[in-house]
Amino acid sequence: MKSFDYVQASQPADALRLIGAAPSSRFIAGGTNLVDLIKYEVENPGTLVDISQLPLTKIEKTATGIRIGALARNSDVAANKLIASQFPLLSEALLAGASPQLRNMATMGGNLLQRTRCNYFYDPSQPCNKRAPGSGCGAIGGYNRIHAILGASPQCIATNPSDMNVALSALDAVVQISGPNGNRSVPVIDFHRLPGDTPQKDSVLEPDELIVAIDLPTPKNAGKSHYLKVRDRASYAFAIISVAARLAVDGGVIREARLALGGVAHKPWRLVAVENQLIGKPATDATFQAAARQLLAGAQPHEHNAFKIKLAQSAIVRALQTVA
Ligand SMILES: Cc1cc2nc3c(=O)[nH]c(=O)nc-3n(C[C@H](O)[C@H](O)[C@H](O)COP(=O)(O)OP(=O)(O)OC[C@H]3O[C@@H](n4cnc5c(N)ncnc54)[C@H](O)[C@@H]3O)c2cc1C
Ligand code: SF4
Known part of the structure; x- marks a missing residue:
C-alpha cells in the first residue's frame, strides 16, 4: 500500500474545497471498498478526504417522496420505517448485500460508486482497461463466469456489483450532486455508464463532485x-x-x-x-x-x-x- 495524506471534512463545502485542492485526492466514506482498492494498489490516491462526518445522514419526507442523505448507512436505511413501508424493494436489496458488519459501515454514496468485482481489476499483475486504460482486458478470453452478457464492449465486460443500484433503478431514484459549479440532479438510470471505449469511468460523476443525497419519488400507482x-x-x-x-x-x-x-x-x-x-x-x-x-x-x-x-x-x- 502506498502512503497518502488524510484530511477530514466537516461540511459539504469543506469536502468540495479539499477535493479540489489536492491532486489525485479521493473521498472516503465507509471505506469498505476503497480501503481494499488502496491495499491492492488498484487505487493510489495522494490524499483521502474523509467525508464520513458530514451531516448528510438524514432520511426525510419531501413534497415528492423521500430523500436519503448520501452518508446514511446501508443498515440504517434498510431498517428505516419510512423506507421499509414505502420502498420495501430498497430495504430488501440492501439486506441482500454483504454482511451486517459491512452494512453498518457502508454508505449510500459509497454503495452507488462501489467498483466492479472483476478479479482481473483487483490484480495489478493482469491487464485491465478499467484499472490501466489501454492495457487490455484479462477477462475477455480469461475466466469470465461473473461477467456481463449485455451492453459490454471489446474494452471491458465487467458488471456493476451493487444490489442497491438495481433497486434504485427500478424505483426511478435521482442522485443529487454538488460540485464546484453548483448542484445537479441525475436519474440513477443515467448515472452509471456502459463501458464503451472508456471503461475506467463507471459513472457520470466527476472526480471533484460530491453525492449529497438520493431522492426516491413516490410511485404514481401503489403496487x-x-x-x-x-x-x-x-x-x-x-x-x-x-x-x-x-x-x-x-x-x-x-x-x-x-x-x-x-x-x-x-x-x-x-x-x-x-x-x-x-x-x-x-x-x-x-x-x-x-x-x-x-x-x-x-x-x-x-x-x-x-x-x-x-x-x-x-x-x-x-x-x-x-x-x-
Ligand atoms: C466482503 C464484501 C462483500 C460485499 N458484498 C456485497 C453484496 O453482496 N452486495 C453489494 O451490493 N455490495 C457488497 N459489498 C460492497 C459494499 O456494499 C460496498 O463496499 C459499500 O457499499 C461501499 O460503501 P462505502 O461507504 O464503504 O464506500 P467507500 O469504500 O468509502 O467508497 C467507495 C467509492 O465511493 C466514493 N464515494 C463514497 N461516498 C461518496 C460521495 N458521497 N460522493 C462522492 N464519492 C463518494 C469513494 O471515493 C470511493 O471511490 C461487499 C463488500 C465487501 C468488502
Ligand atoms: S472486464 Fe473490465 S474490469 Fe475486468 S479485466 Fe476486463 S477491462 Fe478490466
Whole structure:
C-alpha cells in the first residue's frame, strides 16, 4: 500500500474545497471498498478526504417522496420505517448485500460508486482497461463466469456489483450532486455508464463532485415489489443475477411496471420500452416470459457465462410471478 495524506471534512463545502485542492485526492466514506482498492494498489490516491462526518445522514419526507442523505448507512436505511413501508424493494436489496458488519459501515454514496468485482481489476499483475486504460482486458478470453452478457464492449465486460443500484433503478431514484459549479440532479438510470471505449469511468460523476443525497419519488400507482438475488452462497456473496421488479396490477391487468436486472451489465439493466409494453397486459406467465425475452434481447455470452441467459430469463419470470 502506498502512503497518502488524510484530511477530514466537516461540511459539504469543506469536502468540495479539499477535493479540489489536492491532486489525485479521493473521498472516503465507509471505506469498505476503497480501503481494499488502496491495499491492492488498484487505487493510489495522494490524499483521502474523509467525508464520513458530514451531516448528510438524514432520511426525510419531501413534497415528492423521500430523500436519503448520501452518508446514511446501508443498515440504517434498510431498517428505516419510512423506507421499509414505502420502498420495501430498497430495504430488501440492501439486506441482500454483504454482511451486517459491512452494512453498518457502508454508505449510500459509497454503495452507488462501489467498483466492479472483476478479479482481473483487483490484480495489478493482469491487464485491465478499467484499472490501466489501454492495457487490455484479462477477462475477455480469461475466466469470465461473473461477467456481463449485455451492453459490454471489446474494452471491458465487467458488471456493476451493487444490489442497491438495481433497486434504485427500478424505483426511478435521482442522485443529487454538488460540485464546484453548483448542484445537479441525475436519474440513477443515467448515472452509471456502459463501458464503451472508456471503461475506467463507471459513472457520470466527476472526480471533484460530491453525492449529497438520493431522492426516491413516490410511485404514481401503489403496487408491490420484490428483489430476487441469485448467488453462489445463500449469504455474503455478490449477485450472479438479480432482479428488481415492481408492478401495479388492477383486476389482473398491469397498470405500471418497473424491471431492472443486476449481474448482467456495467450498469443496472433497465429498458423502459419493455416496461411500457407490459402496461395493459394480463399479469400472466406468458406476459412475463415475453418481457424477459425482450429484456435479454441481444444478450452476448462469453466462454464461461452462457448459463446467465437462461438463469436471468427464469429469475425475471419468478420475480414478476412473486410480485403479481
Ligand atoms: C466482503 C464484501 C462483500 C460485499 N458484498 C456485497 C453484496 O453482496 N452486495 C453489494 O451490493 N455490495 C457488497 N459489498 C460492497 C459494499 O456494499 C460496498 O463496499 C459499500 O457499499 C461501499 O460503501 P462505502 O461507504 O464503504 O464506500 P467507500 O469504500 O468509502 O467508497 C467507495 C467509492 O465511493 C466514493 N464515494 C463514497 N461516498 C461518496 C460521495 N458521497 N460522493 C462522492 N464519492 C463518494 C469513494 O471515493 C470511493 O471511490 C461487499 C463488500 C465487501 C468488502
Ligand atoms: S472486464 Fe473490465 S474490469 Fe475486468 S479485466 Fe476486463 S477491462 Fe478490466
